Amino acid sequence: MxxxxxxxxxxxxxxxxxxxxxxxxxxxxxxxxxxxxxxxxxxxxxxxxxxxxxxxxxxxxxxxxxxxxxxxxxxxxxxxxxxxxxxxxxxxxxxxxxxxxxxxxxxxxxxxxxxxxxxxxxxxxxxxxxxxxxxxxxxxxxxxxxxxxxxxxxxxxxxxxxxxxxxxxTVHRGVSLLVCVPESSTMSTALARSLQPESVPHQDAIFNVSRSALLIAALIQSPELLHAATEDRLHQSYRASAMPETDALIQLLRTAGFAAVVSGAGPSILVLCSDPAQRLKAAELVRSHATTPWESHMLAVxxxxxxxxxxxxxxxx
Missing domain, CATH: 3.30.230.10 (Ribosomal Protein S5; domain 2)
Incomplete structure (x- = not known):
């Protein structure tokens, strides 16, 4: 030994x-x-x-x-x-x-x-x-x-x-986080990455560059811009077929004005809210429309x- x-x-x-x-x-x-x-x-x-x-x-x-x-x-x-x-x-x-x-x-x-x-x-x-x-x-x-x-x-x-x-x-003090986690479904990061194409259209790349820059400003200075700043054309739509309920709930939330995105590789949902009351409304929207059990977590940075x-x-x- x-x-x-x-x-x-x-x-x-x-x-x-x-x-x-x-x-x-x-x-x-x-x-x-x-x-x-x-x-x-x-x-x-x-x-x-x-x-x-x-x-x-x-x-x-x-x-x-x-x-x-x-x-x-x-x-x-x-x-x-x-x-x-x-x-x-x-x-x-x-x-x-x-x-x-x-x-x-x-x-x-x-x-x-x-x-x-x-x-x-x-x-x-x-x-x-x-x-x-x-x-x-x-x-x-x-x-x-x-x-x-x-x-x-x-x-x-x-x-x-x-x-x-x-x-x-440092994130603006007005930003409140909601993470909605499905009780049973999971997502492999490797699988999520395999669903993305090797290349994307030039206009989609430009779109994401602008939104990423805007997202930094929204998170540290201007939370009212979070909805526009969280638009994406690089990865979420390509992965949607592997997590249909996640995609449906995100579309529902975004249509209602919430800055909802896939958390990491998914299938959880991140909602970036401009105040605590907004995330309560988002959590209720998920609760009332989800077809399987989800847990909503009110989190801080x-x-x-x-x-x-x-x-x-x-x-x-």
Whole structure:
């Protein structure tokens, strides 16, 4: 048995990661918001090699509880990148973010693992914000979900030859969020992406550029522009056939004047409202017209992003 690095022995960390909603209509693979729904994770170094995961809440009995768990893979990926042998680990995952509903559950799992590694490696390796985003994006494949999960707020994410980048913005206090989640249906991100064409008409690309720019202004300064700013021609219509009730409810909401879009890859719906009363009306519209059970969540924008609390053996004593 390989001995645990003495610098890691006895260490434990607590991680908290927000859910996210990506795309926000026209900002495909670029824009994301952190939501006030959280997964929490406890990670403790142990003598025995390997990892075990105690999953509580969402995903219990469904997701892997060994080294193949996505959180463990993210921890290992980070340790491997910095050439530090990963010690044996005990994990307790308290999951609240729905899986397969377009609220960034996989991105949150990856960020939880990267943040856990950051805490465990404190004093050994310094992971700054660029490093955290790079490690998380390497696993997720694109930064639009992991950026808001890491940093909170509204994020613009893009990729350069030097790696993924982000800009965090503060959302206008008048913006209220409603996320409507179907009780039973799910959507695979891979399936959602497979439904999109390799190219789109030039005029559609121009349309989305204008709406994405307008959406930034609407979210940080002018919420009254949210309905016009959330129009999209790049991805939602192509995916509509795979989630017909989502599409029907979005069309209903938008016709009634609500800024409704697909949350991430779906099938959940995000409604960006200009005041709390408006989102109550939107929730009632969904409740009265949905043909299957949906849950409506009145959420706030999370402004902190992922956090990690480190505890050493000396500190715990």
């Amino acid at each position: 390989t001995a645990v690095d003495p610098r890691l022995a006895g260490r434990s960390v607590h991680v908290k990661v927000p859910a996210t909603t990506a795309n926000l209509g026209p900002g495909f693979d670029t824009l994301g918001l952190a939501l006030s729904v959280y997964d929490e994770l406890e990670v403790t170094v142990r003598e025995a090699p390997g990892a075990t995961v105690d999953v509580r809440g969402v995903g219990a009995g469904e997701v892997p509880t060994d080294d193949t768990n996505l959180v463990v893979r993210a921890i290992r990926h980070t340790f491997d990148h910095y050439e530090v042998p990963m010690p044996g680990l005990d994990l307790v995952a308290n999951n609240v973010i729905p899986h397969g509903r377009g609220m960034g559950s996989s991105g949150a799992a990856i960020v939880a693992g990267v943040m856990a590694a950051k805490g465990l490696l404190a004093g050994i390796v310094d992971l700054d914000s660029d490093a955290l985003l790079a490690r998380a994006t390497e696993l997720e494949g694109h930064p639009d979900n992991v950026a808001p999960a890491l940093f909170g707020g509204l994020t613009i994410a893009w990729v350069t030859p030097e790696g993924p980048q982000h800009k965090r913005l 999370d402004f902190k992003g992922a956090t990690v609390i480190e505890r050493s053996a000396d500190a715990a004593a």
